[in-house]
Amino acid sequence: MGKTDDPVLKVEGLGIDFGGLTAVNDFSLTVYPNEIRGLIGPNGAGKTTVFNMLTKVYDPSRGTIIFDGKDTSGMTEVEINRAGIARTFQNIRLFSGMTVLDNVRAGMNGVITYGNLSAVLRLPSFRKQEKEIRERSVELLEIFGLKDDMDLLAGNLPYGAQRRLEMARAMATGPKLLLLDEPAAGMNPQETEELMDMVRSIRDRFDISILLIEHDMQLVMGICEKITVLNYGMVLSEGTPSEIQNDPQVIKAYLGD
Amino acid sequence: MNNKRSQIVSFSIIIILYAVLEILLKTGNLSSLFSSLLIPVCCYMAAAIGLNLNVGISGELNLGQAGFMSIGAFTGICVSGMLSGVISNGVIRLVTAMIVGMILAGVFGILIGIPTLKLSGDYLAIVTLAFGEIIKSLVTNLYLGMDSRGLHFSFVQNKVSLEPGGKMLLNGAMGATGTERIASFTAGVILVLICLAFVYNLMDSGSGRAIMAARDNRIAASSIGIDVTRTKMLAFVVSAGMAGAAGALYGLSFSTLEPRKFDFNLSIMILVYVVLGGLGNMTGTLIATMLLVTLPQMLRGLSDFRMLIYAIVLIAMMLITNNEKVKIFIEKMRLRRKEKGAGNGEN
Ligand SMILES: Nc1ncnc2c1ncn2[C@@H]1O[C@H](COP(=O)(O)OP(=O)(O)OP(=O)(O)O)[C@@H](O)[C@H]1O
Ligand SMILES: [Mg+2]
Numbered sequence: 144m145g146k147t148d149d150p151v152l153k154v155e156g157l158g159i160d161f162g163g164l165t166a167v168n169d170f171s172l173t174v175y176p177n178e179i180r181g182l183i184g185p186n187g188a189g190k191t192t193v194f195n196m197l198t199k200v201y202d203p204s205r206g207t208i209i210f211d212g213k214d215t216s217g218m219t220e221v222e223i224n225r226a227g228i229a230r231t232f233q234n235i236r237l238f239s240g241m242t243v244l245d246n247v248r249a250g251m252n253g254v255i256t257y258g259n260l261s262a263v264l265r266l267p268s269f270r271k272q273e274k275e276i277r278e279r280s281v282e283l284l285e286i287f288g289l290k291d292d293m294d295l296l297a298g299n300l301p302y303g304a305q306r307r308l309e310m311a312r313a314m315a316t317g318p319k320l321l322l323l324d325e326p327a328a329g330m331n332p333q334e335t336e337e338l339m340d341m342v343r344s345i346r347d348r349f350d351i352s353i354l355l356i357e358h359d360m361q362l363v364m365g366i367c368e369k370i371t372v373l374n375y376g377m378v379l380s381e382g383t384p385s386e387i388q389n390d391p392q393v394i395k396a397y398l399g400d
Numbered sequence: 401m402n403n404k405r406s407q408i409v410s411f412s413i414i415i416i417l418y419a420v421l422e423i424l425l426k427t428g429n430l431s432s433l434f435s436s437l438l439i440p441v442c443c444y445m446a447a448a449i450g451l452n453l454n455v456g457i458s459g460e461l462n463l464g465q466a467g468f469m470s471i472g473a474f475t476g477i478c479v480s481g482m483l484s485g486v487i488s489n490g491v492i493r494l495v496t497a498m499i500v501g502m503i504l505a506g507v508f509g510i511l512i513g514i515p516t517l518k519l520s521g522d523y524l525a526i527v528t529l530a531f532g533e534i535i536k537s538l539v540t541n542l543y544l545g546m547d548s549r550g551l552h553f554s555f556v557q558n559k560v561s562l563e564p565g566g567k568m569l570l571n572g573a574m575g576a577t578g579t580e581r582i583a584s585f586t587a588g589v590i591l592v593l594i595c596l597a598f599v600y601n602l603m604d605s606g607s608g609r610a611i612m613a614a615r616d617n618r619i620a621a622s623s624i625g626i627d628v629t630r631t632k633m634l635a636f637v638v639s640a641g642m643a644g645a646a647g648a649l650y651g652l653s654f655s656t657l658e659p660r661k662f663d664f665n666l667s668i669m670i671l672v673y674v675v676l677g678g679l680g681n682m683t684g685t686l687i688a689t690m691l692l693v694t695l696p697q698m699l700r701g702l703s704d705f706r707m708l709i710y711a712i713v714l715i716a717m718m719l720i721t722n723n724e725k726v727k728i729f730i731e732k733m734r735l736r737r738k739e740k741g742a743g744n745g746e747n
Contacts, residue, residue: 198623200619200622200623219622220619220622220623221622221625221626221627224622224623224624224625225625229623229624230623232619232620232623236617236619236620236623237616237617237620238612238613238616238617238620238621239616239617240612240615240616241609241612241613241616245609245612246613248606248609249609249610249612249613249621249624249626250624250625251606252606252609252610252624252625252626253625255606257605257606259602259605259607259634262601262602262605262606262607262608263597263598263601263602263605264601265601269605273605276606312620312624313623313624315624316624316625
């Protein structure tokens, strides 16, 4: 958690325009190893757009993203994930026609070394690796409380479980940085409570950094070491939960004037 | 694991039918009309299994399966014709012809897939539709002959001049004539079994999961490191290759074969087998192909009711294989069975 470590993520001057609309401008952010960072802001502030730029769903118009010491410009969505950034989506995007187990196993494709021919012929190399993948997937499902549902179709899971499955799938890719877009949306208070424990425990267990967007202030203030506030596509404020809670600018942005 | 059961069902259907038909055939109890359908049905099944991977599992619309069959058929016929003096064993020649037909169809699949599958949307449907038509007119205008100096081809009639002893392999609109019929029902059944095993095993592997993930959600698939274009390409090329091998077998089962046999109607017909059998449902595809090819022949006696019965079967099949309620019911049964199984384990 020490600030002396090299940052995992260093974003500077990031911006994007959609036609005439500047959705995000001059966004900077530094995330350190093992940190849980919050990204908050009113609706339409540009939070999801930041995630989309970090994961290359959108190509930024300006600015640099240094991840794990490497400039990510020119990388594709796939390369970004292989480099170590995984995410969840605000509007859940599961593979709804696949089972819960297969959703997680799909996240482990990056480690597969067997070829299609070994798969078709069921060679020992295939069997051995598939066994490992299955074991690791079941382990992840257990952590996210989904083990009993692993044979269900993902689309048939209740809402809260779908959000957890998205996290499990993202974790299956073995990321260094996990981006969570409103993980508690649609969850009841008890589920939210459990989610907070889950987020902390995966951070500790897998030694990763987490950047999370959330409207639930209790959650954000409860688990984030530091919070960045976005308003109209620009960074409004940055600081510890208590600093943010007492920042008059933030209060004004949220309550409106 | 739930797939295991449906896999066993489809393998059993094929093997049992094969045994029954083979006995009927050997004892002379099969009408000539029926026995002439055996190899084509196998070919349609193989092409339909491939197409189901492409359309059902990968979720791309392909309207040119007949084009890939055509490539396989005429390549196969040429390869067999060229090797007739070299390899006398018909089985080896058949296998070689099918492999070459498969490879060439697969190469065409790659060429079409590279520019098309990068884009999301129904581009593949449009391009494969055009491809099928282009292949048909290309082969319709292709004259190919062989003599001791090698292969000669032309797109103008009678421009292929051969040495004495040389022979024409393809004759434009007349297609291939005087083909040695080295295809067999057994080869057809083996092809279907191989295609089935291939698709089942591929689906239950990293690539299969990637194909399904890319179908269900492109953005999410990319976000977990799945190269969407590559996985779609894999499904498409495997589908094309299976059509190619099936086409070669088909072509080598007739002494004459015209290029117009592989038209848009055939592509649609194979697509109908896939859709009626249920997208992603290989057993369904097999049954649909079998029924839809043989039913019109079986109902021939009932001329008045023929189309009626045919229509009823079509509708019933669609309801059974594609109905959400039926799917949910099957899913429930599956879970119940599973729970029972788990309960027994504990006791
Ligand atoms: N692809 C796009 N094309 C045009 N405008 C876009 C696009 N994506 C986002 N925007 C715009 O960018 C702005 C920021 O949107 P974004 O989704 O990032 O907000 P957000 O902070 O995530 O809001 P919320 O809390 O509601 O999720 C909005 O005005 C939105 O309309
Ligand atoms: Mg958002």
